[in-house]
Amino acid sequence: MSIQQRIEEAKESGKFLRGDPITGDRYYSKEFAQKEWDGVFARTWQIGGMAAQLAKPGSTMTQNIGAESILMTSDEDGTIRAFYNVCPHRGNRLVADDGKCGVKRMVCAYHSWTFSLDGVVRHVRDAEDYPQGNPIGKMKLKEIRCESLGGLVWFNMDPNAPSLRDYLGVVADQLEAYQTANWTRVNWMTGLVECNWKIIHDNFNEAYHILSLHRELGTFIDDAYQNTEFELYKNGHNVMKMKGHLPSANSRVNVVQAPLDAILREWDLDPAAFEGRVRDTRVALQQQKRALGPARGHKHYEGVSDAQLTDYHHFTIFPNTTLTMASDFFQVLRPLPHPSDPEKCLFDHWVMMPPVEGRDEVDTPTGKRKYEPAPHETFLHGEASIGFVADQDLSVAVAQQLGLHSRGYQDAYLSGQEDRVRRLHEVINDYIAGRR
Structure with a gap:
């Protein structure tokens, strides 16, 4: 099917507006x-930033939306991920500055919990002092959907959302x-x-x-x-x-x-x-x-x-x-x-x-x-x-x-x-x- 045929199929037709009031x-x-x-x-789906910002391994960028901050990273093999920008330890905003390159670890400024670019906890002080278990290698940042299209990085907070391409x-x-x-x-x-x-x-x-x-x-x-x-x-x-x-x-x-x-x-x-x-x-x-x-x-x-x-x-x-x-x-x-x-x-x-x-x-x-x-x-x-x-x-x-x-x-x-x-x-x- 040609692009024009797909467009025609995707269009609304007839009287599709209900007339809901705009109060x-x-x-x-x-x-x-x-x-x-x-x-x-x-x-x-929302745009998080430019793919060029994450072109180099070890890059990070953030995008605020409402009360949330979304953290996007590019790890050593170039995989781009998105997370809620919050430390799971005590809720501190993890990354305060936008647009860093050459990062190998992300360190929370409050208690120095340290995360790799895939969001996994790699170091905590006094790791033995956690009755519920050592968090290293087990806890991680909460990851959300993330895809790229047209030179832009997109994210979606809904785990059940359609893919970006299906959405668009x-x-x-x-x-x-x-x-x-x-x-x-x-x-x-x-x-x-x-x-x-x-x-x-x-x-x-x-x-x-x-x-x-x-x-x-x-x-x-x-x-x-x-x-x-x-x-x-x-x-x-x-x-x-x-x-x-x-x-x-x-x-x-x-x-x-x-x-x-x-x-x-x-x-x-x-x-x-x-x-x-x-x-x-x-x-x-x-x-x-x-x-x-x-x-x-x-x-x-x-x-x-x-x-x-x-x-x-x-x-x-x-x-x-x-x-x-x-x-x-x-x-x-x-x-x-x-x-x-x-x-x-x-x-x-x-x-x-x-x-x-x-x-x-x-x-x-x-x-x-x-x-x-x-x-x-x-x-x-x-x-x-x-x-x-x-x-x-x-x-x-x-x-x-x-x-x-x-x-x-x-x-x-x-x-x-x-x-x-x-x-x-x-x-x-x-x-x-x-x-x-």
Whole structure:
């Protein structure tokens, strides 16, 4: 069966939305947040980090989610594992620092219990003084599911969860076409935002807001919903495919504008040649990238379709991850639940770029960056930019969080192009109720 046949088989069809209300308390109730944690986050696959962080034996990295910290390790033979980042002796957080290499043992700072990278206890002081038995070689860190795909390491706290590939379904096949296993994370940012995680993820489940918040994108992305493809899959994931490298169908401009003019020049095309036929730029760039890309070091172009060479495919992976895929970069946009306050969240923005010979600097949503693994930047929302488009999205998040407390709000009144928002909440309800 071809990938397109599998996609068609995976799609929802007919009237699949029930119309479950999206009430305000879902965004501020601690009781509902606990139900989400137990029924959703404790059972679904999450990205833990870049596989490159664990490429060298003896590497460790951590990822916080809610009140949990997940520890991932790469042992001497390169096996990657994930554990709860807690010492089983007295509950101390085991690894405090992220991103270590060349580690042979992990030592708890409290009582010096020592663990090998496979999580097994290898040394304790006064080992004979344990009435229940010497723990060395017997006790170990609590291991959880861990798999890699697309250059990313994923984890799942549910021992009965499906494999990552089964969980992602046809999304996995589509992601792998981009050949991102060796791409570099050039932006790694986390902001603390005063809104519930779903406010941000609702936003990534629709493009209805683009003409209000991101009007400048219309110079090189077709933001008309009539020309956008929405695919909602039975497994709860979805994708929005937006045509790129051409002006919006809503635009009446007959000349190529920035930044599309610079993109055309980069690929040896004259922007002035498209005066009066500005929507021809997309196909022209597809042809030029296909012809010139491999010789310029873009080896990964061979795996993508012509549409993927120019368009933006936004995969929203249940429950909280958006992967914005393009042929020359991809982004992870992910709100994570706050450890204790449902009216706050942590918002991750990563930008990954492919290896191209001679590349030492790249353009990102936060300006020019060196082509090298980025350090982790953390800050409060508003203290620094998390990317110009993301800044615009977050500009309304806090006001919406306040508004959802109002007696004047009872349920979202959604357009057809916002079906993915309702779908997100219905799948959350299904997980909480045990229907999935």
